[in-house]
Amino acid sequence: MSNTGNDHHVQLPQEQAGALPRLHHFSLDPFCRRVRLTLAELGVAHELVDESPWLQEERLLALNPAGEVPVWVEPxxxxxxxxxxVTEHIEETRTEAATSLLGTHPAQRAEVRRLLSWFDGRFYMEVSAPVLMEKGIKRLLPQGMGGGAPDTRVLRTAAERLAQHLDLIGRLAEERGLLGGPQLTLADLAAAAHLSVLEYLDALRFHDNEAAKTWYQRIKSRPAFRPLLADRVKNLPPPAIYAALDF
Amino acid sequence: MSNTGNDHHVQLPQEQAGALPRLHHFSLDPFCRRVRLTLAELGVAHELVDESPWLQEERLLALNPAGEVPVWVEPxxxxxxxxxxVTEHIEETRTEAATSLLGTHPAQRAEVRRLLSWFDGRFYMEVSAPVLMEKGIKRLLPQGMGGGAPDTRVLRTAAERLAQHLDLIGRLAEERGLLGGPQLTLADLAAAAHLSVLEYLDALRFHDNEAAKTWYQRIKSRPAFRPLLADRVKNLPPPAIYAALDF
Known part of the structure; x- marks a missing residue:
């Protein structure tokens, strides 16, 4: 299945791999989006391989028995x-102290990792995962395999939780400049990756949270974001606002 | 509430903290157990502060808005x-390349982190978390707050999942010597921490999986394990086998 415009189906087994590392990903997975943003910010050339993790295909299970993306394969x-x-491997092999996206001193790095746990754990469980299931996966799956109409009650609860998380994002951005401090960190990329998935699925609403909206506009305007804004998942078109920078 | 024999209630605010770092923990939390094993293996002196995360007390929320342990506070x-x-902070501030418990080269470190995700994610959700809730937290909570008798159906499902995870552990130990390779890594400490929580709650059964049992005996016999085997949670005594090394 072809998910995105950035389609490079690499069929070679590992030992015959070419010169570029490969990221196995699904376009609307927020973790994969964060890795793509990280690679773009760091300028790490790579190939993308589309995966459909909900199908639990053998190829992906052979790379990751958990059946999850992202998976990163070096040449x-x-x-x-x-x-x-993937996050820590890229950190260890592609950054120096000065370029690390985790921050410059131990206290900041610990804080950025705390925020990553928050967005990867709580935000994902409460917001991204249910929205992605109801408005994404259910529309990609055939009816007999769990496909169908979204559960509006689930989406309403997710929207309430989103508002609370946006409050946190707005507060952090006001206090610190960006989420993990004054300079860009993985905390910004993680949170923006989650929001961009919601935006693609027409589930992102800022209401009157100007601080969160301003922060998101700032991250979304970075050149690293452009490839994500060009993504189009087959049978799942985004709303017009998705690629707009002046939303 | 006093959970363990290792009871050091430090009431000082952060700025008045003493010379030792503090680990805020709950004795039967598998993640806290892994951190304690890590600190013992690395010889990092520290104080323990007991927490009861299910009570969502202000003190813990002030340290970690997610309300979760472990929390590590430097002097x-x-x-x-x-x-x-906590894991990556200790790795970055307390180990060198030669002493790292994540492994020596990038491929091994990535594999150890994959296994940590597996045990922290899948094993925890399928086995440790339900067992800890049904046989631990429910017995510590008053009836009106969710306390009560364990749900035997939940425990049966967890036991089935445990058998599958023990198959994986046995296979890895047979193939590699230990879970992340021939030498000790955080993968061993993570898996053993989960199993020791089950053992305390009388929910660890190896059946005829000798490879997994031999591996666990090997890790449980390490000096780093001794403080855990001395832990006793109030109102929740462990079975006799808990502290035995020749089980």
Whole structure:
């Protein structure tokens, strides 16, 4: 299945891999989006391989028995599976102290990782995962395999939780400049990746939270975001606002 | 509430903290157990502060808005909240390449982190969390707050999942010597921490999985494990086998 415009189906086994590392991803997975933003910010060239993790295909399970994306495969076969391993592998192999997106001193790095846990854990469970299931996966799956109309009650609860999380985002942005401090960190990329998935699925509403909206506009305007804004998932078109920077 | 024999209630605010770092923990939380094993393996002196995260007390929420343990507080006030931040903070500030418990080269470190995601995610959700709720927290909570008798159906499902995870553990131990390779890594400490929580709650059964049992005996026999085996949670005594090394 072809998910995105950035379609590079690499069929070679690991040992025959080419010169570029490969990111196995699903366009609307917020963790994969964060990794793509990270790679773009760091300028790490790579190939994208589309996956449909909900189908639990053998190819993906062979790379990651958990059946989850992202999976990162180096040209020498080195494999990092899952958002935790991929994040820290890229940190360890592609950044220096001065370029790290985790921050510059231990207290900031711990705080950024705390925020990553928050967005990867609580935000994902309360907002991204239910929205992605109801408005995304259910529309991609055939009816007999769990496809169908979204559950509006689930979406309403997710929208309430989103408002609370946007309050947190707005407060952090006002206090610190950006979420993990004055300079860009993975906390910004993680939160913006989640919001961009919601935006693609027409489930992002800021209401009157200007601080959160301003912060998101700032991250969304970065050049690293452009490839994400060009993504189009087959049978799942985004709303017009999705690619707009002056929303 | 006093949970364990290792009881050091430090009431000082951060800026008056003493010379030792503090680990805020709950004795039967598998993530806290892994951190304690890590600190013992690395020889990092610290104080323990008992927490009861299910009560969502202000003191803990002030340290970690997610309300979760472990939380690590350095004498200078540097704070790492949640298992991800604590793990990587200790890795970055307390180990060298030669002593790292994540492994020696990028491929191994990525594999160890994949296994940590597996045990922290899937194993926790399918086994540790339901067992801890049904056989632990429910017995510590008053009836009006969710306390009561364990749900045997939940426990049966968890036991089935445990058998599958033990198959994985046994296979890895047979193939590699230990879970993340021939030498000790955080993958061993994570898995053993989960199993030791089950053992305390009398929910650990190896059936005929000798490979998994041998691996667990090996990790449980390490000196780093001794403080855990001395833990006793009030109103929740462990079975006799809990502290035995020749089980």
């Amino acid at each position: 020498d076969g080195t494999l990092a599976a899952g958002i935790y391993a | 200078d006030g540097t704070l790492a909240a949640g298992i991800y931040a």
